[in-house]
Amino acid sequence: MSVAAPAPAASADPPSDPAVSPPRSRRWRAHLTLVVLALGLAVYVTSGLWRDPYRQVLSDNVGDQAWFEWLLGYGVYMLSHGADPYFTHLMNAPVGVNLAANTSITVYTVVFAPLTYLAGPQVTFVTILTLNLAVSAVAWYMFFLRWLAVRPFAAGLAGLFCGFAPGFVAHANGHLNWSAGWVAPFVLWRVMKLREEGRWLRNGLLLGLSLAIGFSIAPEGLFYVAIASAVFIGVWSLARPVRDEAKAAFRTVVKALGVAATIAGALLAYPLYMHFAGPQTFSGTGFNQRFFVEDLAAYLSFPSRSIAALLGLGTELGPNRTEETSFFGVPLILFMIVAFRILWTRAEPGRRATLRAVGVTGLVFLVFSWGPRLNWMDAELPLPLPYAALAHLPLFDSALPLRFALALVGVFGILLALLLDQLPRFPRNQKIALSASLALSLTLIFPLPVRVQQRSAEPAFIANGTWQQYVTDNGVLTALPFALNVHADGQRWQAYTMARGGAQFRIPDGYFLGPMKHGVQGRKEMGQIGAPPRATDWLFTRAALYGYVPRLTNADREQARADLAYWGVEAIFLADEITGSDHKILFREAVLTTAIQLFGQPERVDDVLLWRIRPGVDPVSR
Incomplete structure (x- = not known):
């Protein structure tokens, strides 16, 4: 749900050691190490459910787990009975439920239908939840490695941060859509490829397929990715050092976007119709946009499932424990401000264009996450914000403002990857100070396993x-x-x-x-x-x-x-x-x-x- 730099020579610093490419065996060892770490952390976070998936339930969000288990069961029913994937009469008799207007995770329900049939929705639910967290970390790692051209260690630590950031661990309390943080780098990878000359047809086709997959799993998240991509590309393209480069790529990108829109439109025609005009559709959501906003103080606070909370530093500034979408803590916020400043002062003009675009994108999503009115320490202040003008527009009226904070995870991941890549070349004292500060910042927000409780057996x-x-x-x-x-x-x-x-x-x-x-x-x-x-x-x-x-x-x-x-x-x-x-x-x-x-x-x-x-x-x- 964030953006990263395109990789042309004029707009990005070269790799740290362009003359030496690591051997293939070393690269694969790095990839495998990251995969093992990500999967181990994901199993650790979801360990309470794995102990007994049939009798344990996420105590902080029983309802959403039931909803997604229902969808997984419906996937088997849909395939075996030829049912409509986007509308059902099995619930809410006699009028039914518009699944397209809800979160229907259609790709997951179909792909994992064999597992659901053999082991039940309970096992499929915890399997997808675990894979969401692990694959998100791996996807960000590959994204940073390829498009920022950083060292594997820098990309790996930044990827693990993105995959297990407080906001995504919080959404692991029941949300198979929002815990799928891999959708953002997956789609952004295809967006950044659009500028390749001579490959507009192929890249447009692949982006269209990516959009269709992303929509079927996390449509609201895909909306945020689209906004982030537009803001980043717009700001980056206007920067003087890369303006000619952006102009040269304009026609290729437009042609590729036309192909992507055609493919995505064809694949999503029916679900989009059902979402906006089908039976049992509605306006807005069942959630108050003045309540589900990010408190400004929440960015400086620590999540309830973290090492900091064990030390008595956790807070309850989120509307619930599933929506602790920022909660980075003071040390990490200060570290990211310092990191941006250091990167800016050391950057070449092309890299500054990228950093400026990343910074503006982060600032836009920061302000959007505050919602229509500014909140501080659980109190709404009489200060209107830009989101007040957007709240009633289509798509924005169905979004929860505080979730815009999740885009900051990707922004911070970019800064972290770039800084760690350059860290070996810093003066010794600065290197020690930055390393110690980062270690403290990440240790305090290191996740604890999600909370579980017993549930009644079938x-x-x-x-x-x-x-x-x-x-x-x-x-x-x-x-x-x-x-x-x-x-x-x-x-x-x-x-x-x-x-x-x-x-x-x-x-x-x-x-x-x-x-x-x-x-x-x-x-x-x-x-x-x-x-x-x-x-x-x-x-x-x-x-x-x-x-x-x-x-x-x-x-x-x-x-x-x-x-x-x-x-x-x-x-x-x-x-x-x-x-x-x-x-x-x-x-x-x-x-x-x-x-x-x-x-x-x-x-x-x-x-x-x-x-x-x-x-x-x-x-x-x-």
Whole structure:
């Protein structure tokens, strides 16, 4: 999600020792070492899930893990049933969910479908999460090695920093899209190749394919890459030392971009239509853009999962632990300011053009991450910022401002790679001071493994297929409480049945993004988290989260009958164990008491309590 320098001679310093190229065997040893380190760190960060992927869940983001496990299960169902990859009726019955308007990670769901079928979405989820972190570090390493022409050590340390920066470790709490930090260097590599003379067709084709892949995994991240590329190229091209070089490459780049747009447009025509104009689309998101902003002080703070936090230096300035998108700490921020100054004073004019473009790009994303109003120490100040003018524009209205801070990871990675490459030539005292400062800065933000907690196992009622005796094929079945991000059991249990590729049931509700209202023609509704709540599902959410059980009346039962008829529910079940988020205990007895008041006494089937529902009949009267 950042940019790096193109590699022409006029715009970049030469390699540190251009006369000596390391032997091929030494280069491969460097590559292999980096891969092993990256994979080891990734397994370390996700180790809590690996210990028991079936019973452990990310405690800081139960809902998003359930969502991505659901998508992985849907990938098997999609391939085995020929289902639409961008719209489904299996969730949010009876109206369905627009998957294109959510994060559908289509490439992942298809590529990893065999693993999902054999081992379940739980194993596939932690596998992808681990590979995302490791491959991100490797991708940045290769990007720095090739386009900055730095030593392997400099590229390797900078790559590891980018792959395991605080913001991406935070997003490892459930986000298979945002933890895919490799998308940025993967796409940027193709962008920087556009200027090659005589290869505009090939490079345009490959960029178009890269854009299609990137969109299918992290569309919001791809949007940031596009902005970063435009800012960087625009600023770099206007610099006097490289202006003629930029003019010479202009026609080649334009032709390549035309090819890329054609290829990407053809591959993404349907998902883009579904995203912007398909059924169940919406405007904005279910998240407040004034809340999900980066606090200025957060850049100077340390993340909750870091060595600094163990020393009592962590803070809670993020909206949640998944969105700690900066949190570099004072030492690293100061180090990067000094690094930029040192690189600037030592750079040739062509390299200064690159540094200027990198600096401006970083500054733009820094300001964007602050959102519409400046925040300091958890307080919003009456100071409007440029993002206020962008917040209602298409695409910007669906972005969360604080995530723009992730682009600073790439900017810092570039500065780090360049400085480390030149460090051996610095005076001894300066070399020692910079090395010690960097070691302190990186040690303080060294990641801790993501937090996990126990989750309820899949009931035998679901695992053994007993549910099929009580629900017609593609009928509606719901667990209690109804699936939502803070109690997502019903959604992930449905995911496990989809992963088996056989008969399937639908569920009401679910954790997804959708419009606030259904059935409105001619205009888009604002987005929100989940389905528009009805009285009955809210009763169970309130009981599960707060233990609140009101004395229900016949009017409540009449409303329940109407709600069940709307959803088309055929059966309802309550498992012996239900899971909340962030180590919160759900009040199962309150859920049971509420259900008995509404539906009458249940029957015991396998390891669940079951209520059979006949459409149009008040269940409690049976």
